[in-house]
Amino acid sequence: MPVIASLICGFIFGSGLVISGMVQTAKVLGFLDLLAIPSGNWDPSLVVVMAAGLAVTGIGYAVIRPRAPIFTAQSHWPLGREIDRPLLTGAALFGIGWGLVGLCPGPAIADLATGSPGVVVFVVAMAVGMAVNDVWRLRGRANRCGRIGRRWLRAGSGLVGRALKRRTVLQTEPAENERGRTKAGE
Amino acid sequence: MANFTPVSAAIGGALIGLSSVLLMLFTGRIAGIAGITAGLFGSRTDDRAWRLAFLAGLIAAPLAAGLIGHAVARPQLPPSMIVIAVAGLLVGFGTRLGNGCTSGHGICGIARLSPRSIAATLVFMAAAVIVVALTRHVFGG
Numbered sequence: 240m241p242v243i244a245s246l247i248c249g250f251i252f253g254s255g256l257v258i259s260g261m262v263q264t265a266k267v268l269g270f271l272d273l274l275a276i277p278s279g280n281w282d283p284s285l286v287v288v289m290a291a292g293l294a295v296t297g298i299g300y301a302v303i304r305p306r307a308p309i310f311t312a313q314s315h316w317p318l319g320r321e322i323d324r325p326l327l328t329g330a331a332l333f334g335i336g337w338g339l340v341g342l343c344p345g346p347a348i349a350d351l352a353t354g355s356p357g358v359v360v361f362v363v364a365m366a367v368g369m370a371v372n373d374v375w376r377l378r379g380r381a382n383r384c385g386r387i388g389r390r391w392l393r394a395g396s397g398l399v400g401r402a403l404k405r406r407t408v409l410q411t412e413p414a415e416n417e418r419g420r421t422k423a424g425e
Numbered sequence: 426m427a428n429f430t431p432v433s434a435a436i437g438g439a440l441i442g443l444s445s446v447l448l449m450l451f452t453g454r455i456a457g458i459a460g461i462t463a464g465l466f467g468s469r470t471d472d473r474a475w476r477l478a479f480l481a482g483l484i485a486a487p488l489a490a491g492l493i494g495h496a497v498a499r500p501q502l503p504p505s506m507i508v509i510a511v512a513g514l515l516v517g518f519g520t521r522l523g524n525g526c527t528s529g530h531g532i533c534g535i536a537r538l539s540p541r542s543i544a545a546t547l548v549f550m551a552a553a554v555i556v557v558a559l560t561r562h563v564f565g566g
Contacts, residue, residue, distance in 0.1 A: 244451035245475040249482025252444035257490050259437020264500040269428050271557040282428040288438035295442025296536035308453035322544045329523020330545040334552025336515030343527040345458040350500050352487035357502035361513040368517020369463045
């Protein structure tokens with residue numbers, strides 16, 4: 240049931256994009272082109288799309304917020320409130336890409352239906368960009384683990400070096416002693 | 426404002442809102458297209474079905490419009506495939522880093538009055554407006 244409900248919701252969403260004209264890059268760019276206001280060629284349609292979407296979603300969310308979803312165990316309301324650097328950097332990068340072509344994820348995927356080769360290229364690149372970000376985040380975590388690992392290794396080699404040094408001091412061998420110290424110093 | 430289409434924009438926007446509310450009511454999910462798409466590449470295989478279903482519905486809408494005689498024209502795109510690919514990469518990478526796109530932050534997030542979403546929407550709108558100003562009025566003809 241949740242899958243059929245998702246399919247219907249996706250269809251309603253796509254219908255909204257088609258009816259409002261937001262599947263057309265010309266309409267989206269016509270809104271983003273604020274410098275066209277003086278000449279009278281500015282297209283404020285996107286503002287109306289957002290206002291209507293926000294009115295319905297705002298009221299709807301307020302009504303359903305206290306209830307559990309019908310077909311699944313729990314709701315996934317986002318909890319984050321912090322305005323941090325990844326949020327702002329990510330939004331800026333997204334805005335640059337959106338402004339370059341006039342496609343954001345929803346219309347891009349809906350426009351696959353038109354069979355446009357350019358849209359296919361855009362969606363594949365978008366998927367690659369998402370995957371790159373996921374890998375990049377994972378690597379960030381791996382690097383942090385690596386740093387902790389290296390610290391342990393350094394502490395460990397320090398102990399070994401000191402032990403070596405003590406032994407070589409006992410054996411009074413200057414060469415070993417020297418090597419032990421450089422290792423401990425690393 | 427010769428290109429302004431307020432009635433179809435209001436109907437379309439209301440449908441997008443309806444979809445967001447119904448998706449939350451039925452499945453407890455935010456209707457953010459970037460988030461729904463990106464979840465397909467995650468390690469969790471158990472929640473891929475609803476994501477694929479939503480995206481299938483999204484693609485089905487323009488196809489259905491074609492069947493009833495209102496075919497959706499191919500969108501106008503820059504002539505260079507490189508520009509298109511770079512834009513796609515930026516949109517994919519940016520929406521993941523910033524945790525949302527026009528639908529996730531712009532509609533679902535602002536509807537919850539989330540400060541994160543309001544900030545993100547202001548930033549991506551401003552960035553896009555600047556890029557369009559540059560490409561259309563500074564570098565473009």
